Amino acid sequence: MYHKEKSIQIKNSASALYNNLSVLRIAPRQLTYFTVVHANVVNMVSASWDGLNYSHRQLQSKEPNVATSTSLIMQAAFCVLPSRELLVLTSQKGIQMYESDGSIMVYWHALDTPETPTEQAVFARGISAVWENYICVGVSSGAILVFDIPSKGSNITLSEVLEEHNQSVTDMASECSGSQECIANLVTADDGGNLCVWKSGEEFQLLNKIPGFDMSCSSVKLWKGTVVAGYGTGQIRLYEAVTGILHAEVNAHARWIYSLDIAPFSGLLLSAAEDSLVRVWHLSMTPETNTVEVAHLHNECVTDTQICGAKFCDGDGYAFAVTGYDLSEIIRYIQS
Template sequence: MAAASQLTSGASLLHNNLASSSTGYVASIHNSLNAGQGKLLLHALASGQSKDGPEVVQATSIRYLETLHGPVLVVTSTNGTQVYTEDASALIFFLPLSDQAGPDSIRYHQAACFVPTTQHMVIGTSKGTIWPVSAVAAGQYVQLHESAPSSPTAEVSDLCFSPIADAVVSVHNNGDLRLWQVSEDAPYTNSDVVANLCQAPVRVVSLGAQLAVADGPGSIFILDATTRELKAEVTAHGRWLSAAVSREDIGLLVTVGEDTVLNVWQVDPSEGIVSLHHSTVVADKLLCGVALHGSGASVVAYDSDQLYHVNF
């Protein structure tokens, strides 16, 4: 068993349900069916202190984005997107849903990434669209144009910015991968599609000249970021792969799954060759979130208030 700290409540069963900032905060989501009981869970790694964050209503993803004016906490939900200060003590910006759900569907936002070249925050939606938001300075957030995919697709599952491709990359619940050309103020253009790449993508991350896609059934797909050629497919977990996070500067990809295991993968930044760097059983629980920090990683598990710490 890994060493652990205690959060103020249990983590919900969401993909990628843990995020870390560059200065040592981690955050997770506790959803609840009872009004007023859903909340953010905050933990300061340096002090070891945990606290409740703001209330949330059916949150769908959590992410720290490293903007040019410092880290911000981005929470997407069935209400839209809330952007908080790093410690979640203040709400900076709110992006509402662009339309109402029909009788047989639920509208929501899902996932976020930051484009440093334009200082845009980009949000995914359940319509398969993306929303760029200008974030040129603290407190100066401006909603830009919703950008539509080039062909019908499913909900956005995750997205990232690829510096090599100078594009936002999204993965969708039907297994599509899409490339979006960045624009200063006009809608982003969906310039390329890799249809049916995988079954149920959980995360997409940039790794140098490569893109890594973590697929729910347990595989990792490595693609050339420029050509989108498939370079490698790795069987990573014996049960559902629930979360992934990367260190692009050193080519590390860390995954956790419902098989109780944390795996650390080394990905060659130019060739895309993958090797297993470290593997450990974290706890006898369904792992649902992983975040990196200086000495290793922190992990959360479904319905557990423990924040596990793993060194590697």
């Protein structure tokens, strides 16, 4: 179903972090941006669709008034809002927001660090754009910071802090376009596997809390009112977002799942794990019974590689890209 394309070389190898790949498709310019985190650097590649031109940029973990920073970056993710696109970096010190091409930093938010050191590490992780003008970021305390994003400029404000998780946030995802009336449009996950389902608005409203089973939920997605969650057990679970009803449980991988992604137009689901496997599934809704079915479509084995990031390169799932720990390349696959 998929075959391997020419890989994209990157300046540094990928760190062993959850969801360590972000992809942004720039259709008018026929470009795709890729970002991969390595220690305190984000490697950014701009690739032309014909595969002939590549340009590289590296973003450092910056801090105000500090010349160099050794603060480790935890995640980099593109956030697409109706009025603008931003690249968001989270680290042990704070949250940075850049224009999508990485050229200009438009906002910096410092994390609250305790005056006396504690055993609890301080970091931000879990990033999602939420319709129509919010970007949400999780932190190690379990709080979720909600930023109000203007259509242009740097007048970004912290509008709300959501405090439902009591363990470190691992990942979050949103769904919705303005044409749809979504009941639930944000799901957040933590180290205990607990999931919180939210509805955004002037104030964010907690709709449901789906309890975990003491196994970290490392990656989460939201599709047509269904939460798709990947766990350290190698399992994928599908829940109805608003009620928390379990639709399906799939023993998808033999090792820890590091990344999930969904192609929203086709219902294809990508899962990638420490077992060196990337799997493609198909999700289908049955409106009569309000259930979701999962079918396995494709396997790719990236030999001797601990996979740490996997993303579709388009909304149909025509192509996807993969990163692996200590690998200085982005491996691409395209439908045959």
